[in-house]
Amino acid sequence: MQPVNQFIALSLKQMRANKGWSLDKTSQKTGVSKAMLGQIERGESSPTIATLWKIATGFEVSLTALIEPPKTDDTSVTRSVPFRSAHIVRNQPAQNSMFVAPLFPYDDQLNFEWMELTFVAGYEQYSEAHSLGVIEHVVVISGSVELYIDEHWHTFKTGDAVRFNADKPHGYRNQSQVDSVVHNLIYYPEKTKAER
Template sequence: MKEPGQYLAQALRSRRQTKGWSLDQASRHTGVSKAMLGQIERGESSPTVATLWKIATGFGAALSDFLEPPALDDDSAVRQTDELRHRPAVDAMLVASLFPYDAALGFEMFELTLMPGYTRSSEPHAPGVIEHVVLLRGGMELLIDGQWKPLQAGDAIRFAADRPHGYRNPGLEPAVFHNLIHYPPPR
């Protein structure tokens, strides 16, 4: 597998070319500056997770589309979380793409690790996107409808992710959770 930054650069360039977009057009659709998009495509810059989400949303794509190549056709292949876990951006968040986006199933699933003190605000995803969070270890808070909701290990929550939301770890230990993101069928 390519290094995450190398794959991101190739995936962004390929998606942009497939759509026939210039860097200016991609910037308008994603809300990410032309300069930053160019730096990412050249492998000169590592974006934040928030920027990765803006890019994915602007392209009408799943986040995992920019993190790793599509899964092989072997549905029964065992995926080792420890081998998948990496830091795809400059943030203090580790990501393991457990199940990359599959259009037939309409979802992608991650293991996410928030380091102590980490906070991330997320802009709304595309209309109809729903997130499912299951906290495995540690404690964290989710920003939903303007309120921070505390979660402890074993808690599970589902929420509409097509509005502003956020994640934070106010504790002293990493918070590890599964995040299943469901996308509505294309119209």
């Protein structure tokens, strides 16, 4: 499997080609500077998760469309039972210290993607609003995590779950001394065209 940074670079180039967008147009649509986009495409920069989200939102695609190779065979939910191991698919797709395991990348039959996220001790990230109607479901698997929802920080511990509208600014942080692991299921309405 190719390194995730290389795949992100190729994904961004392909998405721009599909849309016929210049770097200037891509910068306008995503809110990411032209210089940063060029560095990502050349594999010279490892973007933050927040930057990847800006790119995904601008292109109206899922986050996993940027970090996970597309399906090469027929893995339709109606025709097979996919098995995935977080240990195998876990990687660090961005420069900030969060690990992502795309357990089930976006599927256009189901309109969601499901990821395991590992927040290392001291991790903090703010995320701008995603596309209209995007909803996140978070379940804490181990440790504790704080989520910034509706302009307030809320603490969640092992076994806690929350669902919130991700089309508003939100954030995640781990102020503990140990890593925290959560499962994050992100639902995309059909109109966001989250497919690859």
